[in-house]
Amino acid sequence: MKYFIHSDYVNAWTVKKGLEKLDKELINTGENDRLLVRREEKIEKGDWIFFTEEKSLKKYVNKGTYKFYPQTLEEKLLDNKYEFGKFLEYIGELAIPYTINEEEVEEFPVFFKCKYSWKNGEKKPRGYIVKTREEINKLKKDLINKGENLEDYFFQKLLKSPPENNISVSGFFDYENNKRNVTIVTKKTLGEEGKIATGCIVETIEDPINLKERTFDILSSMKYKGPFELEFFYEEADDLYYVLELNPRFWMQHGIFVDKYDNALIKRYLNLDTEEDWKKDNVYKKVVWINNLFYFKDKMKSNRERLSIYKEVKNKNKDCVVLFPDNITTIKYYIKSKVKMLFKK
Incomplete structure (x- = not known):
């Protein structure tokens, strides 16, 4: 039985330290080797996998092939902040006020937030603070020019506390x-x-x-x-x-x-x-x-x-x-x- 991870930053290094206390070795098969040495090694059935980002977790969750947690998670709750907000409302919890419709934005500045942390293997921006309605239009044009899909964004109340x-x-x-x-x-x-x-x-x-x-x-x-x-x-x-x-x-x-x-x-x-x-x-x-x-x-x-x-x-x-x-x-x-x-x- 072996222990794998697909990342190499502080949270991955921390997994390595925790495993060492149990006399176990962590193998990094990710793209980089900033804090963990990268190794080419095949994951076998029965091996454990650790996740520190949604990009690699998406590839394995709900498949039931290897040992890891969470084994199951509704895809829209895995990495979709807009859908997570809708879920929170459904169960009676307190999500940050949000909307998908620009017409419903009444207060500025507002946060134009990306729904995803990762999409198609690409790291996405967290979002943008927009101060006026005119800035929204300019930002949308800039995002389109960068190849972004505007359907990947929604409006969220900008929290102003420290x-x-x-x-x-x-x-x-x-x-x-x-x-x-x-x-x-x-x-x-x-x-x-x-x-x-x-x-x-x-x-x-x-x-x-x-x-x-x-x-x-x-x-x-x-x-x-x-x-x-x-x-x-x-x-x-x-x-x-x-x-x-x-x-x-x-x-x-x-x-x-x-x-x-x-x-x-x-x-x-x-x-x-x-x-x-x-x-x-x-x-x-x-x-x-x-x-x-x-x-x-x-x-x-x-x-x-x-x-x-x-x-x-x-x-x-x-x-x-x-x-x-x-x-x-x-x-x-x-x-x-x-x-x-x-x-x-």
């Missing part, structure tokens, strides 16, 4: 046996410079207002079994926690579970968890996860403002900080990147 209001519930969910469920609640303390979506510092927090219960209801309605991250966003003006999106896979910060939660996530993924694990793994623990690639980059750029945030968070939580990837891997990553750039020149 990025720190992005709260996630994540872990492993088993609709058939809720005793196996293991979850944490996290908030984004610092995002990648210029990119709200990507977390550089993420901290565990206590559940602010029954977000775990809402998450369990959503995943139960989907008959979901597997690793997940369900993102919420607290919009201060509305005093509401909207459901943002579901990532039905290993997300970026799942390393929180590796050391501080006794590898609880990967144990469940491989069906290695015990009743003893069920009793201890859901106890709240303060953990601060730092993306070491971004941290190192900020240090190299001497970004004082951002470095002061890292310093403050680390000083406050000295025994709770985890760096992913580790320092040696991070330095190797940047040396490798520089060498590749030199050869391109």
